[in-house]
Amino acid sequence: MRLSRYFLPVLKDTPAEATIVSHRLMLRAGMIKQASAGIYSWLPLGYKVLQNIEKIVHEEQVRAGHVPMLMPTIQSADLWRESGRYDDYGQEMLRIKDRHGRDMLFGPTNEELITDIFRSSVSSYKDLPLTLYHIQWKFRDEVRPRFGVMRGREFLMKDGYNFDLTKEDALHSYNRHLVSYLRTYERMGLQAIPMRADGGPIGGDYTHEFLVLADTGESEVFYDSAITDLSFGDRALDYDDHAACQAVLEEFTSRYARTDETHDEAAFADVPEDRRRSARGIEVGQIFYFGTKYSEAMGATVQGPDGKPVPVHMGSHGIGVSRLLGAIIEASHDDNGIIWPEGVTPFHCGIVNLRQGDEATDKASEALYKSLVAHGMEPLYDDRDERAGAKFATMDLIGLPWRITVGPRGLKNGVVELTNRRTGVSEEMAPEQAVEKVAEIYAPHHETVRAAMVQPMDKRSFHTWI
Numbered sequence: 280m281r282l283s284r285y286f287l288p289v290l291k292d293t294p295a296e297a298t299i300v301s302h303r304l305m306l307r308a309g310m311i312k313q314a315s316a317g318i319y320s321w322l323p324l325g326y327k328v329l330q331n332i333e334k335i336v337h338e339e340q341v342r343a344g345h346v347p348m349l350m351p352t353i354q355s356a357d358l359w360r361e362s363g364r365y366d367d368y369g370q371e372m373l374r375i376k377d378r379h380g381r382d383m384l385f386g387p388t389n390e391e392l393i394t395d396i397f398r399s400s401v402s403s404y405k406d407l408p409l410t411l412y413h414i415q416w417k418f419r420d421e422v423r424p425r426f427g428v429m430r431g432r433e434f435l436m437k438d439g440y441n442f443d444l445t446k447e448d449a450l451h452s453y454n455r456h457l458v459s460y461l462r463t464y465e466r467m468g469l470q471a472i473p474m475r476a477d478g479g480p481i482g483g484d485y486t487h488e489f490l491v492l493a494d495t496g497e498s499e500v501f502y503d504s505a506i507t508d509l510s511f512g513d514r515a516l517d518y519d520d521h522a523a524c525q526a527v528l529e530e531f532t533s534r535y536a537r538t539d540e541t542h543d544e545a546a547f548a549d550v551p552e553d554r555r556r557s558a559r560g561i562e563v564g565q566i567f568y569f570g571t572k573y574s575e576a577m578g579a580t581v582q583g584p585d586g587k588p589v590p591v592h593m594g595s596h597g598i599g600v601s602r603l604l605g606a607i608i609e610a611s612h613d614d615n616g617i618i619w620p621e622g623v624t625p626f627h628c629g630i631v632n633l634r635q636g637d638e639a640t641d642k643a644s645e646a647l648y649k650s651l652v653a654h655g656m657e658p659l660y661d662d663r664d665e666r667a668g669a670k671f672a673t674m675d676l677i678g679l680p681w682r683i684t685v686g687p688r689g690l691k692n693g694v695v696e697l698t699n700r701r702t703g704v705s706e707e708m709a710p711e712q713a714v715e716k717v718a719e720i721y722a723p724h725h726e727t728v729r730a731a732m733v734q735p736m737d738k739r740s741f742h743t744w745i
């Protein structure tokens with residue numbers, strides 16, 4: 280992409296309505312524009328990052344054997360009356376009447392709709408286990424939408440639903456989600472800690488929220504600092520291996536880590552004092568096993584091995600896709616702007632031409648651009664007729680992790696400058712060497728994508744192909 284042909288409406292001034300850094304930077308970098316309270320238009324740069332995040336979520340869900348689909352945003356009230364939640368949901372639900380006077384709603388979540396789909400087409404235990412998911416816009420009429428995309432009214436969520444014959448199988452599905460979430464967040468450059476959450480009226484220990492530590496987080500959290508040393512990395516793990524998934528759950532949840540809703544001073548006191556931490560966190564996802572709550576209310580049963588009907592065990596698992604942009608920026612920025620982790624960056628590398636219109640620098644910049652593209656990169660070339668300072672400021676603001684600067688002085692010696700956005704360290708090298716280096720940096724990310732796409736033809740993926 281050439282900046283002269285892009286749509287990047289950066290703001291010079293800090294918008295007064297934005298109180299936290301991610302909101303400010305998203306507005307300043309021309310990523311979003313508020314359409315009305317808690318509802319945003321995604322401008323090209325913001326949309327690009329949103330798509331990158333969505334792609335990682337898809338890849339890791341498919342890798343775990345979960346099956347993508349898409350349900351509508353508008354739902355009929357009838358199903359919600361069946362589950363008993365139409366009245367319970369309260370004012371957060373946006374209720375609509377169609378021209379025939381029928382009660383409709385803008386879905387805040389999809390348990391009812393998915394259970395209806397399941398019960399109308401799955402009748403035998405032989406079709407289990409099954410996990411269906413989608414990434415779709417949700418609407419919740421929050422009392423206080425704030426912090427930009429962090430607490431919106433309209434927001435993008437991945438929500439997945441598992442259907443299993445037994446509680447034991449459903450807990451394996453729970454563990455599988457936990458593992459896939461660890462992978463998902465790490466690929467985005469985030470550390471998201473699974474913390475014991477409140478099971479709500481259904482109760483039980485089987486819910487964890489994933490929290491990114493940040494001062495601006497809305498949740499108060501308490502944890503054993505040893506947990507922050509854990510990382511999943513690029514372990515090979517067979518998602519069908521119950522014991523292996525259970526071991527990951529134990530590894531990541533055996534230390535004390537809870538939100539204020541489940542915090543227990545007595546249990547916290549058992550953590551060595553020098554490792555006790557209280558902080559704030561941003562909830563970027565939640566997994567939940569809720570047993571037969573919806574399957575019983577809505578008659579989602581399958582015929583068991585003995586021929587008798589049994590209600591299926593279910594769970595639902597959410598990732599706050601649009602909120603993640605805010606969370607990533609909260610975790611990764613400096614005074615000059617955003618610093619995108621390589622896994623989600625909107626462009627792999629920026630090119631700054633220090634003297635636009637100069638034949639040699641124009642030619643060298645064009646050649647670099649083409650070479651990066653030939654290496655599978657997507658560069659953003661600042662080809663505007665602007666001062667160098669303004670070009671650097673824009674690049675820093677929008678946060679591309681790598682920048683190549685092309686100027687007449689360097690070119691005389693056959694070099695360009697490669698700069699790391701995070702460290703600010705610059706290195707001079709031949710243009711082709713810079714391209715090679717950038718390609719090398721992104722190689723592991725491209726490798727992860729390829730690996731995620733390789734699926735075993737097992738029982739779970741069977742569902743994908745029929």
Ligand SMILES: Nc1ncnc2c1ncn2[C@@H]1O[C@H](COP(=O)(O)OP(=O)(O)O)[C@@H](O)[C@H]1O
Pocket residue numbers: 388419421428429430431432433434436562563564565597598599600601602
């Ligand atoms: N109003 C919102 N704006 C943006 N993201 C949200 C909002 N509400 C929930 N999310 C995201 O969706 C994920 C799954 O939603 P859920 O756990 O049902 O929400 P909540 O914890 O608010 O009840 C949350 O972990 C969060 O990341």
Ligand SMILES: [Mg+2]
Pocket residue numbers: 488562564565
């Ligand atoms: Mg939640």
